[in-house]
Amino acid sequence: MIEVRTQPEAPVFTIVGQPSPNLADLLPALKSVFEAHGYRYEEAPEFPRLVLNCITPASPKPYRRKAQGTLVVSLLELSSIPSEPISTLYPYLVRALSNQLVVLTPDQQAHFLTLELGYYVEPEGPDFVERLYRRIQPIASSVLVVNNRFEADLEPELWQGDSCTQALSWAGAKLAEWDLLPAPFPLEEILSPEDLRHIKRLYGIGGLSYGNLSIRKDAQRFWMSASGVDKSRMREVGRDFLLVKGYDPQTNDIVLSVPPGVTPRRVSVDAIEHWMIYREHPSVGAIIHIHAWMDEAPSTQFNYPCGSYQLAEAVAEKVREAPDPSQAVVGLKNHGLTLTGPTLEDIFSRIEGRLLKQVPMS
Structure with missing residues (x-):
């Protein structure tokens, strides 16, 4: 806990x-x-x-x-x-x-x-x-875990990315190919500049986009897509990809390593969920979250908001209950799916041809 x-x-x-x-x-x-x-x-x-x-x-x-x-x-x-x-x-x-x-x-x-x-x-x-x-x-009742703390301590050999970020780019393009990346909701078109600044400051979002991806870097860290980024065009470390290195319960911050001199984007609000899963299951090497569904997917009980500790805990519990947590399929009530795998390629091979784009609502 x-x-x-x-x-x-x-x-x-x-x-x-x-x-x-x-x-x-x-x-x-x-x-x-x-x-x-x-x-x-x-x-x-x-x-x-x-x-x-x-x-x-x-x-x-x-x-x-x-x-x-x-x-x-x-x-x-x-x-x-x-x-x-x-x-x-x-x-x-x-x-x-x-x-x-x-x-x-x-x-x-x-x-x-x-x-x-x-x-x-x-x-x-x-x-x-x-x-x-x-x-x-x-x-x-939800407690949001969306604050980011950026530390400019990323190893120089990772400033241009690595094989993990290349895999995330491939996976983002694959989601676009499968038409699983709904267009971000155009906040700037319906909010005043003042309200847009206010909501970004409070909730740390770069826009409302749907779906996210991550891949394990090592025992403690994982790469993850940024908030609001076009996941079909991810290229830049610190802007499109963020390296999550931990969670600080005292400040309620997701802690990230970034290159010096980069103004980073914020990591996806679901980082706390991915962090819980990676920490508990060393066999999990990649996680994808999409707004789609699969028949008979075990589902969380409540419609908790993204970025909340309660949603992360509910998803982590379902992963824990899966026959094989390293290949889990978890439904998020009225929302979508979180899928784990040893690799991103494994996840795509298991879900190809089985996804329903209409998420059931109840």
Whole structure:
């Protein structure tokens, strides 16, 4: 078990924004459910654990977090759900700088959307508000591990890369060939420059792109793709590839070796997940994460956010339970797959022709 900072015994939450009439009717019951589960409500806390942010279609106003540990769930009421919900609703989620968007409709259905493109529906019926809580709780309880600490101590012989980075370039091109690299979501097109700087500073992202790859360098270190990079065109050490050398539980930092004189990109937010797997299983030589699915893949139970300790721990547990952890296939609920192998080539040979591009949502 890794020591990380976790939420306090009575995490603080608050409600902000201007709710629509139906949302205003729902909020007291939702507030009571959170309090019944141990959350403490405050009117205007400086560092809340969870913010329920009421937005409108005309004004998806963001809550301006002061700390990375604050998770925001935005609540929106619409008269109906559009025919293309993800592409239509995703801009609301991003404009409101949310970790999760919950859209309520007059028939009392709740439609959930996450940054990782998870989309699922909670229907009307008994215990509706309790079920809303259960969907929000995995987001609200998560501890993000996305800080990077760059140390300019990379060996000179690795400044131009090595056979491992060449293998990552090959694998990224292969994912593109298989059409498994969805286009990064264009944050800069829907966020103001100020909001873009704010979200990058808080969550250490270079953009929203989907999928990542890594390969073991030695017993302690691994190369991994950078956040937001075009994985079909990875070339430069410190910009496209990062060498992860550890995790510091005291500062909650992923620690990376980079060449001197390079302004590095940040490593993929899933680095903590890969670090856990490599540390526990010396036989794992490579890991791929993709937004696709395989029939009968064992799946994590909850839709935790990328970059969270909880998601990393849930995936690591499924790898541990696999008949052969060095060749594991793990489903991430409402999200995609994490696959381990002794080599990248081994992973591709095992999944070729077996992938489903549509991830099941539930």
